[in-house]
Amino acid sequence: MSERLIPNCDPFALAKELAGMNLINGRLVPAASGKTFEVRSPATRQLVAEAAYGEAADVAEAVAAAKAAQRGWAKTPARERGKLIQECGQLLNQHKEELAQLVALETGKAIRTESRVEAGVLADAFLYYGGLGSELKGDSVPFSPDMMTITQPMPIGVIGAIIPWNVPMMLMAYKIAPALVAGNAVVVKSAEEAPFAVLRVCQIMNQVLPHGLFNMLSGYGPECGAPLVAHQDVGKITFTGSVDTGKIIYKTAAERLIPVTLELGGKSPMIVMNDADLDRAVAGAVSGVRFTRQGQSCTAASRIYVQDQLYDSFIAKMKDSVDAMVMGDPLDEATDIGTIVSQQQYDRVQSYIDIGKSEGGTAIECSQLPSQADFKDGLYVRPVIFTGLPEDSRLITEEIFGPVTVVQKFSDYEAAIAAANDSIYGLAATIWTTNLKTAMDATQRLEAGFVQVNQNLVVLPNLSYGGIKQSGMGKEASLEAMLNHYTHKKTIIINMT
Numbered sequence: 001m002s003e004r005l006i007p008n009c010d011p012f013a014l015a016k017e018l019a020g021m022n023l024i025n026g027r028l029v030p031a032a033s034g035k036t037f038e039v040r041s042p043a044t045r046q047l048v049a050e051a052a053y054g055e056a057a058d059v060a061e062a063v064a065a066a067k068a069a070q071r072g073w074a075k076t077p078a079r080e081r082g083k084l085i086q087e088c089g090q091l092l093n094q095h096k097e098e099l100a101q102l103v104a105l106e107t108g109k110a111i112r113t114e115s116r117v118e119a120g121v122l123a124d125a126f127l128y129y130g131g132l133g134s135e136l137k138g139d140s141v142p143f144s145p146d147m148m149t150i151t152q153p154m155p156i157g158v159i160g161a162i163i164p165w166n167v168p169m170m171l172m173a174y175k176i177a178p179a180l181v182a183g184n185a186v187v188v189k190s191a192e193e194a195p196f197a198v199l200r201v202c203q204i205m206n207q208v209l210p211h212g213l214f215n216m217l218s219g220y221g222p223e224c225g226a227p228l229v230a231h232q233d234v235g236k237i238t239f240t241g242s243v244d245t246g247k248i249i250y251k252t253a254a255e256r257l258i259p260v261t262l263e264l265g266g267k268s269p270m271i272v273m274n275d276a277d278l279d280r281a282v283a284g285a286v287s288g289v290r291f292t293r294q295g296q297s298c299t300a301a302s303r304i305y306v307q308d309q310l311y312d313s314f315i316a317k318m319k320d321s322v323d324a325m326v327m328g329d330p331l332d333e334a335t336d337i338g339t340i341v342s343q344q345q346y347d348r349v350q351s352y353i354d355i356g357k358s359e360g361g362t363a364i365e366c367s368q369l370p371s372q373a374d375f376k377d378g379l380y381v382r383p384v385i386f387t388g389l390p391e392d393s394r395l396i397t398e399e400i401f402g403p404v405t406v407v408q409k410f411s412d413y414e415a416a417i418a419a420a421n422d423s424i425y426g427l428a429a430t431i432w433t434t435n436l437k438t439a440m441d442a443t444q445r446l447e448a449g450f451v452q453v454n455q456n457l458v459v460l461p462n463l464s465y466g467g468i469k470q471s472g473m474g475k476e477a478s479l480e481a482m483l484n485h486y487t488h489k490k491t492i493i494i495n496m497t
């Protein structure tokens with residue numbers, strides 16, 4: 001094991017240390033082509049650093065390193081593997097602050113409300129999965145008294161993980177922690193908007209793990225992500241991102257007949273009944289829309305159905321609550337709301353706001369843009385609560401991935417359930433009611449992979465998480481995810497005669 005890395009809480013300096021590098025076989029190396037691309041702070045538009053422009057040659061090198069390392073790793077007892085993963089979790093906890101600052105710098109997510117929370121969840125995922133090594137159990141199967149028949153979960157081999165920028169460390173952790181404990185090696189392709197925090201995580205973990213087991217590439221989707229999916233030695237792809245990219249990946253995986261886990265978008269409904277506790281429902285909606293993450297969440301409560309008697313007061317209280325939130329420097333402790341991640345996403349969000357206005361909706365804009373000169377070009381979008389939109393509005397049917405929610409009035413519970421389920425997505429859903437019968441009924445009928453009653457926002461490593469319909473396939477987090485998605489079951493028959 002090499003000298004331990006020392007935490008570095010100057011995020012600019014840290015990004016410069018990692019500039020232009022991938023991490024392959026335990027070493028920071030430039031892309032084979034030597035090419036790089038710029039990563040800019042979405043808050044100040046300053047250059048953070050250049051990132052390595054990974055392509056097929058880098059993918060080939062990383063997959064070869066992973067394949068070689070995986071052989072020895074699979075022979076390491078499962079509990080020993082788990083102990084090393086827990087050690088990674090402890091080490092990541094020691095580096096929590098620098099990781100939080102780095103992800104805040106590159107993504108524009110506020111340090112107190114989002115980035116530090118993410119860094120904590122990251123370490124926790126490794127601590128949780130590290131304890132599950134001895135749960136890689138199989139079954140004994142009745143066959144005949146002379147035939148000992150068992151099943152055994154086996155590692156798949158090399159896992160390719162393609163991750164997005166909204167919660168890059170957390171989403172990566174829920175993929176690679178179970179994959180590694182199960183005896184696989186991984187190659188991660190980071191999102192072009194947020195390559196540095198996850199690269200630092202990889203560097204930290206390579207202090208503990210055998211080299212080659214966890215490799216990190218930065219680069220663009222078609223040039224770096226696609227060759228990873230297509231590589232003959234990659235045995236499985238796990239992906240979080242857009243539906244369109246998910247479909248492209250699934251097609252390539254189908255050609256290769258390899259399994260995929262896809263965590264895609266959402267248009268998650270929230271229903272507020274007349275008998276709900278209004279203050280709790282408003283607080284739940286404000287956190288559920290993820291205004292603190294600028295709405296850049298696949299589970300964002302982007303459609304809110306409020307029953308008639310509460311409708312006006314709900315909107316007034318929600319506006320007051322969001323008005324009290326501070327938009328500002330992502331690295332400032334006082335900031336609640338930071339920036340949109342990139343110009344592309346900013347333009348996309350603005351275009352939806354324009355569509356909503358042109359459809360006759362009322363855009364209630366909340367909070368205030370930061371006034372400091374440093375942030376005048378920052379990608380800030382004021383949170384918007386839309387009312388008065390037609391039922392077929394694109395803001396109600398399409399994922400916006402911005403600080404925008406649509407509030408609609410309903411009278412009849414049945415109509416609210418029907419509207420909530422009328423979506424191509426099925427990731428999450430929430431209902432606020434004090435009536436037990438309504439609550440129980442809704443949990444059974446809401447078409448979503450994750451349903452909550454009278455509360456919002458939980459991320460726990462032991463809760464399986466994933467959507468139905470076009471929100472994806474396969475669950476993440478939990479023991480179930482490790483067993484079902486990062487192992488294959490081998491059947492072994494021993495004739496004892």
Ligand code: NAI
Binds near residue numbers: 162165191225265
């Ligand atoms: P994206 O799906 O294009 O990108 C996600 C990841 O996939 C990135 O690492 C990207 O480089 C990679 N990728 C892109 N094209 C690829 C290809 N052909 N083969 C392999 N990998 C590829 O998402 P993007 O463009 O960042 O955001 C667009 C929309 O996607 C957002 O507005 C949002 O609606 C949705 N999204 C959903 C996320 C979620 O948490 N479910 C996360 C990020 C985006």
Ligand code: MG
Binds near residue numbers: 221242245
């Ligand atoms: Mg894209």
